[in-house]
Amino acid sequence: MNEFLLIFRRDFTTKEEQPSPEVLQTSLKAWQDWFGSLAAQNKLARPLQRWDGEGRIVKPNSAVINGPYAEIKESIGGMIVVTAADYDEASEIAKGCPILKLGGNVEIRMAVTPPANK
Amino acid sequence: MEGELLPNLFRTEYRKIVGVLCYLFGIEHIEIAEDIVSDTFLSATELWSVNGLPENPTAWLYTVAKNKTKNHLKRSSLFENKLAPDIKYNAPLSEEIEVDLSVKNISDSQLAMIFAVCHPSISSDSQVALALNLLCGFGVQEIADAFLTNRDVVYKRINRAKERLKEENIRIEQPSTAEINERLGNVLTTIYVLFSEGYYSAGHQNTILRKDLCAEAMRLCYLLVENETTNRPAASALLALMCFHVSRFDARVNESGEMILYQDQDETLWNQELIARGGYFLNKASVGNELSRYHLEAGIAYWHTQKESTIEKWESILQLYNSLLILEYSPIAALNRTYALSMTSGKKVAIAEAEKLDLKTNHFYFSLLGNLYTGIDNQKALQHLETALEISVSGTDKATIIRNIQKLKESM
Structure with a gap:
């Protein structure tokens, strides 16, 4: 089994793109049920962690910008680490993620262990 | 006399x-x-x-x-x-x-003893045995009966634990705040294991012994709740959980000692006074922002004291199981969550979720699938129940599964 980082992104800034309170309410339950389902399959590899929405961006010239990324519209809504055999299984898991219903996407990255030092 | x-x-x-x-x-x-x-x-x-x-x-x-x-x-x-x-x-x-x-010194010394017995240097099995021996006055034979093992095993376990306490030079004293923070989790686990042994253990039919174990666990937990320094929300939550469970003690066994399933229980036998006390302690547990597994389990147990099967009830139970599983995975919580899901979203949704669980060595898994397939595909339901019967071990479990198979066959 491997560990995969699932990063949920969507546009949290463009006003017209924001879901209605009712949609958000439904989405909240969908998130809880999705996390519950993954936990029931014992696939959560790390405790869940909530992330603040505000954030900071540090640029190459050491400039620090407030707020999520200014140049692309999407920002990270959250991330989890799950156990799966390979990218195919991790993708199957990600297909259930409620962010997809809100126009977002999920980036998947497999954890790699650095080669052991001899 | x-x-x-x-x-x-x-x-x-x-x-x-x-x-x-x-x-x-x-x-x-x-x-x-x-x-x-x-x-x-x-x-x-x-x-x-x-x-x-x-x-x-x-x-x-x-x-x-x-x-x-x-x-x-x-x-x-x-x-x-x-x-x-x-x-x-x-x-x-x-x-x-x-x-x-004096009453005060007895209570102080009991508390000091609990924290000594639950020292992390002793294995969990030994903590429970030693707690029963030193804190509950159980003899070696009674402990052996409770754990379905023999006297020698218990005797050795207790002696090893005592030796360990001496080697580590554990002081029997009022626990400091740091010690409470470090060891209260252990203490609560020991109390919960003690309680579960009495409440769930399918292996023995000795109702009096089982009740004693539950009562002793509740007494120890009450001691923690009564003491200012150990009166943490998690302790109140555990006590609430035990009150809710024990309220059904008399309703879940018939005269011949057979288990009566929840949905078939006579709820007039549920002890309302204990349910009310559970509510009181759950309320007390709801301060601060600590959310322990005992809070979540007490919440689930609370909803089970409400017999009426409403959407609100099952939706609440589902969310509590979601949170419990996110906090700490266990196969039985995964199965119970799936059952709650069948009550909120229907059997088909639950079957799809159940088949992802991969608990093929657990007879409860097949019993759950048998339940979910009943009325959807009775042949499949029967197959699953028969698998459950085949891999179950204890007589009580087998008896329950056989009854379910008979019920299913009658409806087919």
């Missing part, structure tokens, strides 16, 4: 006096404490059968135990060489050693 009285006194008083003496002597002289108290009860057995009962048997036991302690200390060179410096260090200087069997 004495036939009943002495065993009862042994159960309630043995642990109190042993606790107080250990608190006074320190862990390294635990056997001396036990010998003095055993000797006290031996005297009671002999004298009461000849002279009849004293006016106040408990006070008699306390006086005799105090005198035996003093005599022992006077006779014993151990006292001069070893104990005296310790006691002088622990207790205010006085000519006479005072064995303080």
Whole structure:
């Protein structure tokens, strides 16, 4: 089994793109049920962690910008680490993620262990 | 009359006096404490059968135990060489050693003992055995019966644990805030294991023993809740959980000792007073922002005290199981979550989720699938129940599955 980082992104800034309170309410339950389902399959590899929405961006010239990324519209809504055999299984898991219903996407990255030092 | 009285006194008083003496002597002289108290009860057995009962048997036991302690200390060179410096260090200087069997000191010493017994250097099995022995006054045979094992195993387990406590030089004292933070989780786990052994263990039919285990677990937890320093929300939550569960104790077994499933229980037998107490402690647990597994399990147990099957009930139970699983995975929680899901979203959704669980060595998994497929595909339901029957071990489980198979066949 491997560990995969699932990063949920969507546009949290463009006003017209924001879901209605009712949609958000439904989405909240969908998130809880999705996390519950993954936990029931014992696939959560790390405790869940909530992330603040505000954030900071540090640029190459050491400039620090407030707020999520200014140049692309999407920002990270959250991330989890799950156990799966390979990218195919991790993708199957990600297909259930409620962010997809809100126009977002999920980036998947497999954890790699650095080669052991001899 | 004495036939009943002495065993009862042994159960309630043995642990109190042993606790107080250990608190006074320190862990390294635990056997001396036990010998003095055993000797006290031996005297009671002999004298009461000849002279009849004293006016106040408990006070008699306390006086005799105090005198035996003093005599022992006077006779014993151990006292001069070893104990005296310790006691002088622990207790205010006085000519006479005072064995303080006041209510307050008994309760303080019990608390100190719980935290000593639940020291992380002792294995979890041993903690439970030692707690039953020292804190609940259970004999080796009773503990062996409770854990379906033999006397030797329990005897060795307890002795190893005592040796370990001595090696580690664990002090029996009021736990500091740091120690409470570090060890309360362990203490609560031990209490919960004790309770579960009484409440769930399918292996033994001895209802009185099972009730005793539950009652002892609740008493220890109550001790924590009563004490200012250990009265943490998680302790109240655990006590609430146990109250809710125990409220159904009489409703879940029929006259011949067979388990009655939740949906078939006569809810007029549910103990409303315990349900109300559970509610009181759950309320007390709802301060601060700590959310322990006991909070979540108490919430689930609360909803089970509401017999009526509403969407609100099952939706709440589903969300509580979601949170519980996110906090800590367990196969039984995963199965129960899937059952709750079938009540909120229907059997088909639940079947899809159940088949992802991969618990193919667990007979409850196949029983759940049997339940979910009933009315959807009865042939499949039957297959799953038969697999459940095949891989289940205990007689109680097999009896339940056989009843479900019969019910299903009748409806087919």
